[in-house]
Amino acid sequence: MKLSERLKRWDVLYFFLTNNKFKIGIGILLFFILLSVIGPFFVRYTPYEYAGAQASPPTFDHPLGTSPFGYDLYSQLIVALDGTWLVGLIGGGVATMIGLLIGFFAGYKGGFWDELLMMLTNILLVIPTIALLVIIASFLNSRSVVLESVIIGLTGWPWVARAVRAQTLSLKSREFVNLSKISGAGTLKIIMEDIAPNMLSYVFMVFILQFGGSILAIVGLSFIGLGPTNSVSLGGILQDSVLWNALILGYWWWMIPPGIVITFMVASLYFINMAMDEAFNPRLRST
Amino acid sequence: MARLLDVKEYKVYYQTLKGQIRAVDGVNFFVNADEVFGVAGESGCGKSTLGNSLIYLKAPMRYAGGNVILDGMEISRLPDEIMKKMRFEKISIIPQFAMDAMSPTKKIKNIVVDLVREHDKKMSEKDIIDLAIKRFKMVGLSENVMNMYSIELSGGMKQRVVMVISTLLNPRLLIADEITSALDVSSQKFSVEMLDEFKEKKFVSSVIFITHDISVLYQIADRIMIMYAGHVVEIGNTEDIVSKPLHPYTKLLISSLPKMGVQFSQNRLTGIPGYPPNLLNPPTGCRFYDRCPLRIDPQKCKNEIPPLVEYMPGRYIACWAYTKGNDKNG
Amino acid sequence: MKKYLTRKIIIYLITFFIAASLDWAIPRLMPGNPVSLIVSRFAQASSGSASQASLVTKQMFDYFMQAFQLNIPWWEQYALFWRNIFTGNLGISMYLYPEPVINIILSAVPYDILFLLPSILLSFWVGNRIGAWAARSKKADNILLPTFYILTSVPYFWLGILLVWIFGTLLRVLPMSGAFSYSMTPSFTFAFIFDYLKHWILPFLSLFIVSLGGWAIGMRNMIIYELESNYSRYMGSLGASQRLIRKYSYRNAILPQVTGLALQLGTIVAGAITTEIVFSYPGIGYILFEGIMNKDYPLIQGCFLFIIVGVLLANFVIDILYMFIDPRVRIAYTEG
Ligand SMILES: Nc1ncnc2c1ncn2[C@@H]1O[C@H](COP(=O)(O)OP(=O)(O)O)[C@@H](O)[C@H]1O
Numbered sequence: 001m002k003l004s005e006r007l008k009r010w011d012v013l014y015f016f017l018t019n020n021k022f023k024i025g026i027g028i029l030l031f032f033i034l035l036s037v038i039g040p041f042f043v044r045y046t047p048y049e050y051a052g053a054q055a056s057p058p059t060f061d062h063p064l065g066t067s068p069f070g071y072d073l074y075s076q077l078i079v080a081l082d083g084t085w086l087v088g089l090i091g092g093g094v095a096t097m098i099g100l101l102i103g104f105f106a107g108y109k110g111g112f113w114d115e116l117l118m119m120l121t122n123i124l125l126v127i128p129t130i131a132l133l134v135i136i137a138s139f140l141n142s143r144s145v146v147l148e149s150v151i152i153g154l155t156g157w158p159w160v161a162r163a164v165r166a167q168t169l170s171l172k173s174r175e176f177v178n179l180s181k182i183s184g185a186g187t188l189k190i191i192m193e194d195i196a197p198n199m200l201s202y203v204f205m206v207f208i209l210q211f212g213g214s215i216l217a218i219v220g221l222s223f224i225g226l227g228p229t230n231s232v233s234l235g236g237i238l239q240d241s242v243l244w245n246a247l248i249l250g251y252w253w254w255m256i257p258p259g260i261v262i263t264f265m266v267a268s269l270y271f272i273n274m275a276m277d278e279a280f281n282p283r284l285r286s287t
Numbered sequence: 288m289a290r291l292l293d294v295k296e297y298k299v300y301y302q303t304l305k306g307q308i309r310a311v312d313g314v315n316f317f318v319n320a321d322e323v324f325g326v327a328g329e330s331g332c333g334k335s336t337l338g339n340s341l342i343y344l345k346a347p348m349r350y351a352g353g354n355v356i357l358d359g360m361e362i363s364r365l366p367d368e369i370m371k372k373m374r375f376e377k378i379s380i381i382p383q384f385a386m387d388a389m390s391p392t393k394k395i396k397n398i399v400v401d402l403v404r405e406h407d408k409k410m411s412e413k414d415i416i417d418l419a420i421k422r423f424k425m426v427g428l429s430e431n432v433m434n435m436y437s438i439e440l441s442g443g444m445k446q447r448v449v450m451v452i453s454t455l456l457n458p459r460l461l462i463a464d465e466i467t468s469a470l471d472v473s474s475q476k477f478s479v480e481m482l483d484e485f486k487e488k489k490f491v492s493s494v495i496f497i498t499h500d501i502s503v504l505y506q507i508a509d510r511i512m513i514m515y516a517g518h519v520v521e522i523g524n525t526e527d528i529v530s531k532p533l534h535p536y537t538k539l540l541i542s543s544l545p546k547m548g549v550q551f552s553q554n555r556l557t558g559i560p561g562y563p564p565n566l567l568n569p570p571t572g573c574r575f576y577d578r579c580p581l582r583i584d585p586q587k588c589k590n591e592i593p594p595l596v597e598y599m600p601g602r603y604i605a606c607w608a609y610t611k612g613n614d615k616n617g
Numbered sequence: 618m619k620k621y622l623t624r625k626i627i628i629y630l631i632t633f634f635i636a637a638s639l640d641w642a643i644p645r646l647m648p649g650n651p652v653s654l655i656v657s658r659f660a661q662a663s664s665g666s667a668s669q670a671s672l673v674t675k676q677m678f679d680y681f682m683q684a685f686q687l688n689i690p691w692w693e694q695y696a697l698f699w700r701n702i703f704t705g706n707l708g709i710s711m712y713l714y715p716e717p718v719i720n721i722i723l724s725a726v727p728y729d730i731l732f733l734l735p736s737i738l739l740s741f742w743v744g745n746r747i748g749a750w751a752a753r754s755k756k757a758d759n760i761l762l763p764t765f766y767i768l769t770s771v772p773y774f775w776l777g778i779l780l781v782w783i784f785g786t787l788l789r790v791l792p793m794s795g796a797f798s799y800s801m802t803p804s805f806t807f808a809f810i811f812d813y814l815k816h817w818i819l820p821f822l823s824l825f826i827v828s829l830g831g832w833a834i835g836m837r838n839m840i841i842y843e844l845e846s847n848y849s850r851y852m853g854s855l856g857a858s859q860r861l862i863r864k865y866s867y868r869n870a871i872l873p874q875v876t877g878l879a880l881q882l883g884t885i886v887a888g889a890i891t892t893e894i895v896f897s898y899p900g901i902g903y904i905l906f907e908g909i910m911n912k913d914y915p916l917i918q919g920c921f922l923f924i925i926v927g928v929l930l931a932n933f934v935i936d937i938l939y940m941f942i943d944p945r946v947r948i949a950y951t952e953g
């Protein structure tokens with residue numbers, strides 16, 4: 001039993017190392033991590049500093065060009081990248097933690113608590129997150145990246161709770177939990193020894209999805225003018241470009257790179273998630 | 288007697304990431320026309336794999352060798368287009384998972400009509416429905432069942448509906464996989480009787496009756512095959528197998544059962560200490576070696592697979608104790 | 618059936634009650650007095666001489682104290698809030714003063730319906746079809762699945778930006794903004810409808826393409842599960858063609874997709890809001906944006922309520938639909 005379990009682990013690891021989606025996902029992710037580590041060494045301006053040429057296309061001096069106010073867009077992008085990681089980590093983390101606690105508790109306890117918590121979850125799920133975010137953000141005088149991330153996390157947990165609950169129910173119905181029940185182990189012991197380890201990989205996948213979801217949420221929020229008030233954000237750069245007619249004037253260097261960064265950052269996370277999904281559900285594998 | 292099905296050195300493996308699971312590993316047997324052929328063995332010994340693969344060999348199952356001859360025709364590697372015609376018309380199955388063999392969102396009527404239409408485009412919907420209703424009545428179901436969804440049926444009803452559907456085109460060979468296992472004692476009895484009646488009425492000619500509960504076979508089987516870990520260990524007439532088992536595994540199996548006469552018991556084949564081997568890396572010799580109380584020639588038993596030999600007319604055994612030169616255990 | 622509907626209606630009423638209460642409570646829970654906040658930010662935003670600003674500020678402060686009713690006990694404020702909702706009184710817009718908020722929003726609703734309904738339904742339908750197709754062909758799947766994942770990672774509005782840049786700025790074949798040309802007045806003439814469609818197509822595509830990816834992924838995975846299910850295997854054992862088996866699995870796989878549609882509405886709405894901003898498309902999203910840019914709080918709160926009501930209504934419609942396509946729900950509620 002023990003040996004076969006261990007075999008299974010190696011099996012999964014082997015699958016990852018040979019899975020193209022995983023390799024591509026990790027590759028892109030590492031590229032962006034590298035960009036935020038090395039990128040700052042080449043930043044020569046603060047985001048809102050007059051850097052010289054106005055509305056200049058990419059040049060050697062300004063690798064991503066400048067805005068009509070002469071801001072260096074490369075510097076803005078690199079600074080905004082840090083904020084984006086932060087939102088993903090905090091937003092995804094908060095949503096995963098809350099969702100994990102609530103979903104797990106509901107699934108494990110069952111009965112009244114399950115009904116109550118799931119009703120609450122479903123109600124919050126139906127209320128569009130963006131509407132809640134807008135109403136909260138628009139009444140906040142100053143909005144820091146951290147604060148907005150926490151708020152995004154606070155509105156994102158119902159998805160996690162649902163998924164975790166379903167997973168808990170299916171784990172609960174398996175033999176080994178019954179065994180620990182018969183052997184008289186307490187609830188906490190069962191959770192720590194039987195359910196949690198099985199849940200870990202699953203929770204990690206959920207976290208990855210929430211990470212990506214939080215990034216998309218902050219981007220949307222910044223784009224409608226409710227992003228962080230104290231720093232540049234990718235959505236904010238895009239909002240500026242649209243508000244200052246980059247479209248009509250054809251300043252493509254202003255509006256294209258941030259979108260590419262967002263898309264591939266999120267896509268790399270989804271790729272990793274997809275590879276994990278395939279590793280744990282062999283049926284989904286396509287090759 | 289004419290042989291309806293002849294299976295030789297047949298192998299079916301499951302392809303997994305870890306490697307091949309050798310679930311059916313070189314089995315030999317035949318099924319006569321107009322008989323019930325019982326297949327018994329512990330859970331996981333490859334009975335369902337054998338039954339399923341005979342009719343529909345689907346990934347992750349993989350054909351790994353041997354021959355399957357149905358009615359004189361080799362069917363183990365037929366192109367799917369030709370095999371499709373054979374299914375349902377010549378060979379059919381009541382799967383072990385009969386409880387969820389029907390899509391939950393379709394009415395029984397639609398399922399029946401769609402499945403028959405795949406084989407007989409000319410048959411009118413009304414004819415199909417009439418035929419099905421006639422058979423449903425035979426198994427004690429009202430014609431209302433036609434307009435129901437499978438979720439509205441009880442377990443016993445589902446089992447009967449699947450039994451009717453599977454035999455609707457009067458196949459020659461029916462594989463009945465654990466049709467009694469999920470049922471209570473009286474429904475078990477009813478299922479077995481129905482199967483008998485279907486045979487009487489010539490809806491089916493022969494039945495391969497798969498079960499992990501050998502006591503059910505006393506009732507219905509003409510001959511019995513005992514499987515262990517992907518191998519056949521013994522084949523013989525029901526009488527002989529039950530009253531005079533020869534293979535050490537069969538002996539333990541029969542002796543672990545309650546006394547004769549206590550039929551349809553819930554008893555499982557758990558009376559034998561130890562576990563069957565892992566079919567991912569099965570032992571090289573006899574697969575029963577680890578649990579075998581006999582081990583007639585330990586060296587040989589451990590390293591060489593005993594062949595299935597006809598020890599007496601109609602009696603086949605795969606054990607080194609019963610091959611020539613080792614015949615000390617008569 | 619009645620039981621099912623009653624149950625659903627009660628849940629949606631509770632949801633609306635909670636959402637609307639949040640709409641009322643959040644501004645009051647924020648640090649500081651919401652009226653001072655609004656007024657101070659409005660003063661920052663507006664330009665003009667100091668004395669003029671302070672006069673405006675004073676008037677606005679009075680107006681908002683009136684509007685928020687902060688000088689009466691909170692439960693009376695709350696009761697008043699609900700009375701206003703039921704009488705359709707959502708306050709007066711500041712930015713389009715003295716236009717009532719409800720009128721501004723109602724004028725935007727038709728654009729939203731004509732924009733959202735086709736893009737949501739078509740992307741759902743096409744996405745499911747393509748997803749089912751991907752599940753069928755391993756070769757196609759290797760290309761399609763990653764493509765779908767990239768599509769769901771694109772921010773809706775950024776795809777809009779990309780499309781405008783390509784078709785509006787570079788190729789100059791489609792208009793870049795608005796719902797119709799300035800020179801036109803809405804009418805049922807061919808010329809107007811053609812002009813309308815020309816403005817409609819890019820926003821439609823932005824929403825359509827991005828949501829398509831999500832539906833395709835969901836359907837692809839669901840179909841794969843269904844094809845592995847026992848009923849599929851049984852059908853195959855009885856010689857059913859792949860065509861018939863796929864038909865059956867699609868029928869079952871679509872059910873969780875429909876549930877997913879209800880759950881995804883919020884995300885799609887968010888996408889629609891940002892897309893409307895890119896195209897200056899005069900729906901609720903664009904109005905909300907103007908409200909945010911101009912610190913028009915009554916307008917923001919009004920849009921919030923309308924978005925909630927719209928999403929809840931759509932959810933309700935989907936629930937009714939679901940009852941018809943899933944016999945299990947029907948049976949559970951007629952017999953149990
Ligand atoms: N889909 C599958 N993939 C891999 N191994 C399988 C699969 N189905 C069954 N097996 C393995 O094949 C062996 C035989 O299983 P099965 O034919 O179902 O046994 P039985 O019907 O006798 O209980 C078992 O060891 C089982 O674990």
Ligand SMILES: [Mg+2]
Pocket residue numbers: 331334335336383465
């Ligand atoms: Mg079986």
